[in-house]
Amino acid sequence: MGFLKGSLISGNLPLTASFLPITVFFFIYTFIITPYLFGPLSEIPNAHWSAPLSSLWILNLRRKQRETFAVHAAHQRLGPVIRLGPNEISVNSVEGGIRTVYAGGYEKGDWYKNVFSNYGTMPMFAMPEHGMHSKRKRMMSNIYAKSTLQQSTSLRVASKVLLQERLLPRLEKLSETGDPVDWYEVVSAVTMDFVNAYIFGLKNGSDFLREPEKCSAFLKSYKDRQTYTFWPQELRGLTSFLQRIGLAWILVPKWVDEANAGIEKWVLEMCDNAERTLNAIEEGDEDESSTKAGNYPTVYAQMRGALLKEHSKSLDDSTLQLPVGETVRRQRLEIASEMLDHSMAGFDTSGITITYLTWELSRPHNKRWQDKLRDEITGLDTPTPTPKAIDSLPILNAILMETLRLHAAIPGNQPRVTPAKATLGGSPYFPAEIAAARIKHTIAPIYPDLPANVRVNAQAWSLHRNPHVFTEPEVWNPARWLPDSSPDGESSDEQLKEMSRWFWAFGSGGRMCVGSNLAMQEIKAVICLVWGPQGFETKVVGDAGMGHNGGYLAEPLGDENGKAVMLSLRKVGGVGG
Numbered sequence: 001m002g003f004l005k006g007s008l009i010s011g012n013l014p015l016t017a018s019f020l021p022i023t024v025f026f027f028i029y030t031f032i033i034t035p036y037l038f039g040p041l042s043e044i045p046n047a048h049w050s051a052p053l054s055s056l057w058i059l060n061l062r063r064k065q066r067e068t069f070a071v072h073a074a075h076q077r078l079g080p081v082i083r084l085g086p087n088e089i090s091v092n093s094v095e096g097g098i099r100t101v102y103a104g105g106y107e108k109g110d111w112y113k114n115v116f117s118n119y120g121t122m123p124m125f126a127m128p129e130h131g132m133h134s135k136r137k138r139m140m141s142n143i144y145a146k147s148t149l150q151q152s153t154s155l156r157v158a159s160k161v162l163l164q165e166r167l168l169p170r171l172e173k174l175s176e177t178g179d180p181v182d183w184y185e186v187v188s189a190v191t192m193d194f195v196n197a198y199i200f201g202l203k204n205g206s207d208f209l210r211e212p213e214k215c216s217a218f219l220k221s222y223k224d225r226q227t228y229t230f231w232p233q234e235l236r237g238l239t240s241f242l243q244r245i246g247l248a249w250i251l252v253p254k255w256v257d258e259a260n261a262g263i264e265k266w267v268l269e270m271c272d273n274a275e276r277t278l279n280a281i282e283e284g285d286e287d288e289s290s291t292k293a294g295n296y297p298t299v300y301a302q303m304r305g306a307l308l309k310e311h312s313k314s315l316d317d318s319t320l321q322l323p324v325g326e327t328v329r330r331q332r333l334e335i336a337s338e339m340l341d342h343s344m345a346g347f348d349t350s351g352i353t354i355t356y357l358t359w360e361l362s363r364p365h366n367k368r369w370q371d372k373l374r375d376e377i378t379g380l381d382t383p384t385p386t387p388k389a390i391d392s393l394p395i396l397n398a399i400l401m402e403t404l405r406l407h408a409a410i411p412g413n414q415p416r417v418t419p420a421k422a423t424l425g426g427s428p429y430f431p432a433e434i435a436a437a438r439i440k441h442t443i444a445p446i447y448p449d450l451p452a453n454v455r456v457n458a459q460a461w462s463l464h465r466n467p468h469v470f471t472e473p474e475v476w477n478p479a480r481w482l483p484d485s486s487p488d489g490e491s492s493d494e495q496l497k498e499m500s501r502w503f504w505a506f507g508s509g510g511r512m513c514v515g516s517n518l519a520m521q522e523i524k525a526v527i528c529l530v531w532g533p534q535g536f537e538t539k540v541v542g543d544a545g546m547g548h549n550g551g552y553l554a555e556p557l558g559d560e561n562g563k564a565v566m567l568s569l570r571k572v573g574g575v576g577g
């Protein structure tokens, strides 16, 4: 036996010795040499030395919400197309970049679906594929068109009530006490009430402006949840596995689910209230007076009507038609999921924008812009100008555009997935001016075709900081958005055109923000109130919390007390205009 054992062991040795180097070489070749040198993405510069081998580097940054800055630094070092992981790249150019990736063909994939579904059903923002998405978008686009918004009686009335009767008295009271004002919290209340008034009608929406404690509690729980989206979004498999064995709480605490359920319950109540308003109108108990009072649930009614139309069109036999109430009841959660998304997508992005805009305007070195803005708005000669009149103010527009550029509320990556036979676009034969632009890093180099299912990202943070398009990109300078033919302007028509091509605060293509016109109208109306004829002089008294979050959203990080920017308000305008 001893002999047999000995011979077996000694007989194995040469075999292991000859296989070991081959196995090691095989592994090195497959998992290190190939991804580095021969893989389809191997020509693209690596943002980190480990990028061809593993996603750990980028995942770690995402978990800490510091990705935006690291990716930007890599683009500055390595050019407009970089590799973030074995199967992931980032682009930072218009030609050979966002123009191709976001024009259609590249789908959203599961990244959005994994966290932006509500009540177990997807709103259009989360829909992975073009077909179902474009059908839904067609249903909703018209009510968010600029002309619809400017002419909406319900929105005009709601806007007047919110600004004149709720925001103004609150700001006046705060200015009288002389206490520093937590501005991010105040504007989050305005933007939440505003978007909800358009979706559900004034009386059915939120009333955070008059219920500051409720607003504070909501904001805290809404923000605290945010960091936990990393797990289902980036590591779906692991999160689902832990869910199946009842251990999901290791990654995502139970209170996060409870907070999500609380938001769903709240939005469902607003939907049910909106439904009651519509029923009252349909039954003749309420008439156009509900519109006159700002109570018409415009967005809710649009989706409900579109789904009812779709339902009746889908039936060959009209006798199969269900009563309206029953059809709506069956579609209750589908409508609520879409409304929840618009409410949440609308309030925080606009609130973040107004917060950064106010911060910039209230810093001592930007005082001249605050003065110019006040002069421009008071020139309108009415405390309640129409949205059209407000929209025509060039300095106001320049201040807002510059804020959306430097402090885009969604500056982070917007992932898409390559289809089969994907390319980043561009032509291998480029004329002299394109070659010159290429040298300046404004156009991506041409890389070979990309394989299917590669994650491709772009981020507004980097697109908005291209020094060849935006001179001194880190400086907040509204003058760049004004033509050099105007007294305060700096840019030629050509420069203005080029900056607009690179402006990406609302994304681009078929998945571009549906609420951009609402956001612009609402933000401009708030600015007109704060610095208009009834308005205030604002100064920063504390801004340690104004650092940007480096994740998908860029809300201010907050100081040790969670405060973003503290302002002093001094009433300088006349009461009642």
Ligand code: HEM
Pocket (backbone or CB within 6 Å): 124, 125, 126, 137, 195, 341, 342, 343, 345, 346, 347, 349, 350, 353, 408, 409, 410, 413, 414, 415, 504, 505, 506, 507, 510, 511, 512, 513, 514, 515, 516, 518, 519
């Ligand atoms: C300053 C304010 C806003 C900014 C900066 C902003 C930005 C964006 C961006 C960048 C996207 C594309 C995101 C992606 O593909 O990952 C988007 C989509 C979207 N936004 Fe906004 N947004 C703002 C206000 C609003 C408002 C007020 C609403 C309310 C209706 C809204 C509703 C939506 C919806 C529903 C989508 C998804 C569109 C689709 O899937 O086709 N947003 N937004």
